[in-house]
Amino acid sequence: MIQNRGDGAPGQVKEVTSLANPLVKDIKALSLKKFRDQQNAFMAEGLKLVIDALDLGWSIRTLVFAKSARGNPAVEKVAARTVAAGGTVLEVSEKVLTAITRRDNPQAVVGVFAQKLMPLKGISPGEGDVWVALDRVRDPGNLGTIIRTADAVGAKGVILVGETTDPFSLETVRATMGSIFAVPVAKASQEAFLAWRKGFSGLVAGTHLKGAVDYRTVDFGAQPVLLVMGNEQQGLTDELAAGCDRLLRIPQAGRADSLNLAVATGVMLFEIRRAALKLDGDSRS
Template sequence: MLVSRQNLRIKYVRRLHQKKFRDSEGKFLIEGIRFLEEAINANWPLEAVFYEPSLESGDRGRLLLGNLSKSGAALIAVDKLLFSEIADTESPQGILAVAKKPLEFDFNPVEWSKAQRDLLVLVDGVRDPGNLGTIIRSADAAGADCVFILKGTVDPYNTKTLRSTMGSIFHIPIINVDDRRGFLTGLLAGGWKLVVGDPAAQKLLCHADLTRDTVLVIGSEASGVSADLHKDAGSLVKIPMPGRAESLNAGVAAGIMLYETVRQRMAAGRIIARP
């Protein structure tokens, strides 16, 4: 059982709380019983699992550790006090794991359109981890094909973001966009339509055609989407708000836009579920 803060494995876990180190290593941390159960169900590659020995005293904990052992991940017992220092939550459940980030892949907008993988979410400048996690979770629930993250957005592998996804991080591809201009140029050349939410827009969301090759663009609450995305937008739309609230947070707005898309596609007889 690990008891020292100076242990190299413990130091490695500590460093994975930093985005720069996560990026360089291609790893991230997941924490909690339910989150680890989701990872197993998704056959997600786990490198090492750190747990408090007390976890073995409960049926659910023993079952989880047994399944993790079968997955090939290294199981490492950690002293309770030391575990509380490497965990990110205020009330740790006594288990966390080092997981591998998914491999990047080439996005071909033309081929995806032909295959009817035609609903994307593009996140621009959302800084709140809870909002980004909600966007990812909503995109997963609505059957979106991918969530693309532009620079200036909070890291999707931030532990607070991960918890907010409620496991959806394992179900839908999350891709960081490095070449912003090249990515947008490829989308437009491939016939995709950027649908940008803007409270000042004239068109209502429900009046935009969201049935094919749609990219829902979600900006930050503070400043909305960037100027270049406004310029490239195929539709500027607003969510009707007959009440007195001035705005919606980014996570809620994304959910509304996604489910208007689902509604339109169901009405058009489209199969919306991802395989």
Template sequence: MPRLITAYSNPLVKRIQALRDKRHRREEGMFLAEGLRILTEARETGRLPQFLFYAQASAQHPLVLALTHDVEAAGGEVIETSEAILSKLSGKDNPQSVVGAFAVFDTDLATLDRTRSPIWLVAERLRDPGNLGTILRTGDAVGAGGLILVGDCVDPFSTESVRASMGALFTMPIVRTNWEAFLPWLRSGPGQLVGLSLRTENHYRTAPYAAPTFLLTGNEAQGLPAEMEAECDLLVKMPMLGKADSLNAAVATAVMAYEVLAHHTPPAKD
């Protein structure tokens, strides 16, 4: 049976709300995800929240019923609550009808099976949670094997990142590591490290990609450090015809990821 919570001062409400803060996510080992679409995505990939909050008005929605059933069957806690408390949990004026608190689930490099996909995404010192979520969403769309975060990246389990991923967070392995650990792992098996650079003549459309391709995206403001560029097996450049001379990091990653996908899986000719 769902528990009913209607008081702002309820300790569980305070505890779950605090997950919007990085320090509390680390202490609790949990993060927030909101919305029927994203929670249903999670459920379909086998991930259920430890705590599920839903609005009384949505209690009879078939997807809410399916979620509450599965969460209870898995030993999680289901809480019926008000829109006002959902709004408090999510920090949004118009809250989604469900909010879940999930266990953080990033994995280790050692557990990755690099034969799983011809495309892997690697980001170093990515700072913007929207970019991180968008890169996850792109990774899902191109069938990437996973996202490897190198160095001091923004938290992939931050509320903004989860939102921007539109559920893709749940569909692929995420590894948090550093360059000193990543590089030996990469070199311990097949893998082509590819970076975008201005210091190359290789056009990204005609470059010799080899699977599995590890696409390396640099920090939004600074791009790739020279020592990481030097470790790349292939540097490519994209046309920059404008005056501003740069692309958003998530956009550059997506154009590259679709290019590599077309290389490894060419479209059928008419």
């Protein structure tokens, strides 16, 4: 049942205890890409993530919080911000929150936000900028971790090339630990990406098993860098490999002949940004 705390007007807090409630059904449906695309929306769990998203200007549609969080000053403040933004606030039972998040021990706060992608044509790399392009990334954990790592090194954004996993899936958003709100994401077909790449003014570097250059020997300098990483199983397509200025390799000494995509991307990003990160670290010490 829904019991309106107030007159039920938009922005009022609604108490929801039934899994059959239409609002709950709509939010639960966001676990499926089909419905995320239809609603142009996605879920993010955790009070900190919701606050970060609001601070970064993301549009909140619905705030869901557990009854146990009632009276928490931080939750009350976020609820007020949601109402001010024209969103809906739902106070729900533990059963409803568990169903929405598909977790036995869910976070006390969940936000539903409008999706936001950066258009490829809106990317204009400047001096020292780093962008990551991912070819057909399939694993949401990998994608989320890469977005989080891109955030950590100060990369400007991530470009998804071809058919990739959804950056707004619950699993991906969880793996980003909130960085989905800080790191711009663009999507493009391989053809559109290669056409855009022709106008890229800096170094386009890809990792490849056939790469002849040790990644540690490259002077990335202050120029814009576009790092192109391949699919987990197949690596880069021939077309994307041909579109790189340099094909690099990460030497390995053990029996494994390849690295996990997120690990390899992290290794590359920290190497590309090493000089800048060192300068930043020195300035803080």
